[in-house]
Amino acid sequence: MKAVRFYSYGGPEVLKIEGVDLPQPGAGEVRIAVKAAGVNPIDWKLRSGYLHAMMPLAFPAGVGFDAAGVVDAIGEGVTGVSVGDAIFGKGHATMAEYAILDEWAHKPDGLSFEEAGGYGVAVETATRIIAQVGVKPGETLLVSGAAGGVGLAVIQLAKAAGIRTIGTASEQKHDYLRSMGAIPTAYGPGLAERVAALAPAGVHAALDIAGSGILPELVAITGDSSKVLSISDISAPEHGVKTSFENIDATPALARAAALFTAGSFTLPVERTFPLDQVAAAHELSAQGRVTGRLVITIG
Ligand SMILES: NC(=O)c1ccc[n+]([C@@H]2O[C@H](COP(=O)([O-])OP(=O)(O)OC[C@H]3O[C@@H](n4cnc5c(N)ncnc54)[C@H](OP(=O)(O)O)[C@@H]3O)[C@@H](O)[C@H]2O)c1
Numbered sequence: 484m485k486a487v488r489f490y491s492y493g494g495p496e497v498l499k500i501e502g503v504d505l506p507q508p509g510a511g512e513v514r515i516a517v518k519a520a521g522v523n524p525i526d527w528k529l530r531s532g533y534l535h536a537m538m539p540l541a542f543p544a545g546v547g548f549d550a551a552g553v554v555d556a557i558g559e560g561v562t563g564v565s566v567g568d569a570i571f572g573k574g575h576a577t578m579a580e581y582a583i584l585d586e587w588a589h590k591p592d593g594l595s596f597e598e599a600g601g602y603g604v605a606v607e608t609a610t611r612i613i614a615q616v617g618v619k620p621g622e623t624l625l626v627s628g629a630a631g632g633v634g635l636a637v638i639q640l641a642k643a644a645g646i647r648t649i650g651t652a653s654e655q656k657h658d659y660l661r662s663m664g665a666i667p668t669a670y671g672p673g674l675a676e677r678v679a680a681l682a683p684a685g686v687h688a689a690l691d692i693a694g695s696g697i698l699p700e701l702v703a704i705t706g707d708s709s710k711v712l713s714i715s716d717i718s719a720p721e722h723g724v725k726t727s728f729e730n731i732d733a734t735p736a737l738a739r740a741a742a743l744f745t746a747g748s749f750t751l752p753v754e755r756t757f758p759l760d761q762v763a764a765a766h767e768l769s770a771q772g773r774v775t776g777r778l779v780i781t782i783g
Contacts, residue, residue, distance in 0.1 A: 519600025545576025549603025628693025
């Protein structure tokens with residue numbers, strides 16, 4: 484089968500499409516014929532070596548952590564899924580014609596493979612960080628970096644849980660954020676004043692998704708560093724802010740996203756799709772940091 488791999492850290496040009504053996508599902512895993520795989524910032528951060536200290540790679544390395552497709556082999560001990568089922572979820576080396584998923588949910592009929600391929604990482608991350616930041620129904624959550632994959636998942640899952648969100652994005656994305664259920668505001672100077680005007684009773688917690696160096700402002704806005712959580716800023720501990728990098732079991736979160744999609748309360752729109760042989764261009768676009776929703780590689 485064809486798979487994206489690379490043999491050393493470097494720019495997008497290190498990505499190769501190679502013929503490799505089919506991966507075999509281990510216990511608790513399934514193999515899918517991949518229809519679509521999401522592009523995440525972690526893909527280019529790993530490829531460039533930026534995350535080497537935290538997540539060193541063994542070479543050759545595969546690319547991609549989420550996908551949607553059709554089950555074609557089932558590992559030991561797996562129940563509730565059959566060969567031929569359409570599923571989506573999280574796995575490894577998903578930018579390939581076949582990939583192993585270790586956490587998945589059935590794809591609702593109305594959900595396209597392209598969109599579902601971009602759910603795994605964003606849905607798991609959003610579910611985890613809403614729980615960890617400690618915000619409750621009826622409270623207000625400030626989301627710094629609301630228009631990307633994780634941010635859009637956060638604002639919709641928060642809304643479904645009865646949590647109000649104020650989301651930051653550039654001005655031209657404000658109507659879009661509003662349509663997803665957030666109260667939009669611009670990032671940059673004056674954020675505290677804008678947030679105070681939108682939430683006179685204050686915000687209960689804040690998520691730093693964009694990692695844009697605004698932790699001191701988020702601490703000042705919430706009034707307490709323990710009410711701020713970052714998924715992107717490794718300097719967070721210097722500000723007394725907790726980080727979240729460890730994945731949780733995504734299975735319940737994926738099933739919940741599928742149910743919310745079916746109920747019309749969840750979507751992660753795909754800004755652009757790329758064929759497998761343009762994965763380098765997808766990495767370049769992701770690394771520019773301006774994606775709205777998701778980028779997805781389509782396969783097969
Ligand atoms: N720790 C973890 O477990 C974990 C898991 C998943 C992702 N992450 C990290 O979280 C970050 C976001 O991931 P993602 O998938 O959501 O990325 P993404 O989809 O590429 O996010 C792009 C969005 O970020 C926004 N943005 C850029 N600069 C901003 C700023 N200064 N303030 C507010 N928004 C800004 C952009 O909006 P504008 O165009 O309007 O600026 C754009 O819509 C990445 O760094 C990723 O590596 C961490």
